[in-house]
Amino acid sequence: MGGYSTVVVGTDGSETSFRAVERAALLARDSDALLVIACAYVPERPDPHTQDVLRDEAYQVTGSAPADDTVSRARDLAVKAGATKVEPVAVEGKPADTLLRVVKERNADLLVVGNRGLNTLAGRIIGSVPLDVVRHAPVDVLVVHTT
Template structure:
């Protein structure tokens, strides 16, 4: 089995997701793989119903995933963290859409052979409304998925 060539990691800017970014950065560096750091966001001018739902569910945390400017800041900071963790080549991308759809789209476009996500799912009502990114990504991904233990 050969080493991974392209690794995609998702982030929403949370401390938990940045632990997954650091692990992906270290792994990509060790494998000599390119690392693509991705953040999904909802466009503020397009789907107002989804935007309202995200704000209702996420409340103060909605800024992390709503609108392209915060998403671009999030991937920039995460890219810096990945480099500090040992990644050699890092690209960042902010993608319109739900987290799982956006990650799977980036995996396809980049021809990635590994997707890295944190294990922090959304519990309770948040999880029922928005779904669990780690569970959905693992179930639907066409490439290997590494679920990093990022919580307590």
């Protein structure tokens, strides 16, 4: 099997998602592939009590850090890891849907996500990005152990 030509990686601004970005950057570097770093966002104000109740899992409900800052920081990490062709994109929408849309729009052949949320109560109740993309992605998916 040859290398990949376009790799999409998702980030929500969390440290664990940045570990997935670093792994995707290494793969993109080794394959001389374009690395598309995608951050989904929902432009609405979260309920201030959500963070108190869900704590570390609140990102699944409230969205990520400001998207432009998130993809900028992720781009810097990817370049530091050796990726030479990096395209950061902030896209409005739910994380799993957004990642799948970016994969299709960019004709990607690999999607990389972290495993955050796979083995949590919140992940089982409201779903997790890794599980959703593995179920629906039309391309290879690498789930990086980040937690």
